[in-house]
Amino acid sequence: MADVSPAAEALLAAFDETQLAEMHAAASARIKRVRALHREDYGGCAECTHESSVPFPCATIRALNGQEQPT
Numbered sequence: 089m090a091d092v093s094p095a096a097e098a099l100l101a102a103f104d105e106t107q108l109a110e111m112h113a114a115a116s117a118r119i120k121r122v123r124a125l126h127r128e129d130y131g132g133c134a135e136c137t138h139e140s141s142v143p144f145p146c147a148t149i150r151a152l153n154g155q156e157q158p159t
């Protein structure tokens with residue numbers, strides 16, 4: 089787990105495996121709902137596209153994929 093900082097590792101150590109599994113499942117379900125909203129629709133993002141088309145993957149999906157850094 090190269091993307092976990094020492095501080096995050098210490099925080100995770102405070103939880104037992106069942107709690108971690110529950111937290112992971114809850115977070116995964118939220119990510120799945122975000123991905124369901126930001127789905128590809130005719131080459132654009134179905135959620136972000138309003139008047140002008142936002143190319144897919146949009147910034148939200150790129151952030152979920154670890155390809156976008158917050159500015």
Ligand SMILES: [Zn+2]
Pocket residue numbers: 126127133134135136137146147148149
């Ligand atoms: Zn989007």
